[in-house]
Amino acid sequence: MPDVIIPGPAGRLEGKYTPAKNATAPVALVLHAHPRGGGHMETPVSMMLYDQFKARGFSVLRFNFRGVGRSQGSYDQGLGELSDAATALDWAQAHNPGASYCWVAGHSFGAWIAMQLLMRRPEIAGFISVSPPTNMYDFTFLAPCPASGLIAHGDSDAIVPHDDMIRAMGKVRSQKGITISTDIIPGAGHLFRDHLTELETSVTTYLDKRLPEVEREKAEPGPVGKR
Incomplete structure (x- = not known):
């Protein structure tokens, strides 16, 4: 898991990167929680997401947004952080020119950035x-949401109540053939302290079901397969 330094829009971005053994393996980008709330690339949720994609043969990158850790720059209300994420994905793709597709995963603020990136990058085939x-x-x-993915949320989240999330995401339209799956995890809070194992099980179950479907869709003949 080598340390990497990525030239970013506001200076260097500090990251961790594991390349896949297969030259055509997909790429995954993991985005951490809010920089002003203690979010960084080494939090338990970020590391778990990273390890899940690594275990499935992805080339995986996680990094610190601007102003976090050794990343240069300062917090930019989400605008600069979206640019950071796009730059990081560009870097990962440049190092994996044969990648078959991409996934994005994010926690809290990172989830918001990830889903904005999803709308801008048609090569992204799924999200967590x-x-x-x-x-x-x-x-x-998300009008409409262009790729299938999983939303995992704790039912004891005091920062973002799960019923608020359900209400908000219930208004999101999706493209034909796209499914946004939701898993509400009993007892879990916003940071999944003491419930990381349950979150990992949720992610594992979803990826093990969804990734074979993505591989089949990418193998389908035709101009553009489902995302």
């Missing part, structure tokens, strides 16, 4: 969104 902050940010940009 943990504790999306639907009561803090507008998610109506």
Whole structure:
């Protein structure tokens, strides 16, 4: 798991990167929680997401947003952080030119950034969104949501109540053939302290079901397969 330094829009971005053994393996990008709330690339949720994709043969990158750890720059209300994420994905793709597709995963603020990136990058085939902050940010940009994915949320989340998330995401339209799956995890809070194992099980179950479907869709003949 080598340390990497990525030239970013506001200076260097500090990251961790594990390349896949297969030159055509997909790429995954993991985005951490809010920089002002203690989020960074080494939090338990970020590391778990990273390890899940690594275990499935992805080339995986996680990094610190601007102003976090050794990443240069300062917090930019989400605008700069979206640019950071796009730059990081560009870097990962440049190092994996044969990658068959990409996934994004994010926790809280990182989930909001990840889903914005999803709308801008048609090569992204799926997402994992943990504790999306639907009561803090507008998610109506998902109009419609272009890729299937999982939303995992704790039913004891005091920062983003799960019923608020369900209400907000219930208004999101999706493209034909796209499914947004939701898993509400009993007893879990926003950071999944003491419930990381349950979150890992949720992610594992979803990826093991969804990834074979993505592989089949990518293998289908035709101009453009489902995402």
